[in-house]
Amino acid sequence: MSDPSGRVGRYVRMVAQPGQGAALADTLLRVADGLRDAPGCELYVINASPDEDDTVWVTEVWADEEASDRALSGELGEVGIGDVLELLAGPPELVDLTPLGGAGLPR
Numbered sequence: 001m002s003d004p005s006g007r008v009g010r011y012v013r014m015v016a017q018p019g020q021g022a023a024l025a026d027t028l029l030r031v032a033d034g035l036r037d038a039p040g041c042e043l044y045v046i047n048a049s050p051d052e053d054d055t056v057w058v059t060e061v062w063a064d065e066e067a068s069d070r071a072l073s074g075e076l077g078e079v080g081i082g083d084v085l086e087l088l089a090g091p092p093e094l095v096d097l098t099p100l101g102g103a104g105l106p107r
Contacts, residue, residue, distance in 0.1 A: 005063075006063065006064040006065075007042070007061060007062065007063060007064065007098070007099045008060075008061070008062045008063075008064060008065050008067075008068055008096070008097075008098075008099075009059075009060065009061050009062075009096070009097035009098060009099040010058075010059075010060040010061075010062075010068075010094055010095065010096055010097060011057060011058070011059060011060075011094070011095040011097065012057065012058040012060065012092050012093070012094050012095075013055065013056075013057055013092065013093040013095075014028075014055070014056050014057075014058070014084070014088055014092045014093075015052075015054055015055050015088065015089045015090060016054040016055075016056065016087050016088060016089060017054070017087060017088065017089045018054060018089070019054070020054060020087050021048075021052075021053045021054035021055065021056065022053075023087055024054070024056050024084065024087045024088070025046060025048055025056050027083050027084050027087060028046045028056055028058060028084060029046050031044075031080075031081070031083075031084065032044045032045070032046055035071055038067070038070075038071040039063075039067060039070075039071075040062050040063035040064060040066070040067020040068070040070070040071065041060075041062060041063075041067065041071055042061040042062060042063060042105060042106060043059060043060060043061035043104065043105065044058065044059075044060050044061075045058070045059040045060075046058055047059060054089070061099050061105060
């Protein structure tokens with residue numbers, strides 16, 4: 001099912017190096033702050049996993065794929081994606097989604 005608006009959604013699971021879960025979450029929260037005014041960023045929420053101390057989930061919604069690529073490929077203020085990658089135990093796991101709507105999403 002596709003979204004005629006072109007919106008892109010994503011869940012991203014990131015596992016930090018042992019004992020670095022809090023540092024990863026803090027770094028991702030700074031990334032999220034840098035995305036507050038990014039064109040096309042509709043949602044970028046950092047979530048802690050309640051039963052895995054070193055696992056952080058990111059929930060993303062973008063106006064389109066181009067907005068996602070543009071924002072996440074550049075440095076985001078003082079904290080960029082490179083700072084996140086240094087803390088990871090392995091590559092992020094991505095689940096691509098098609099947002100259909102709901103509370104909190106603009107129509």
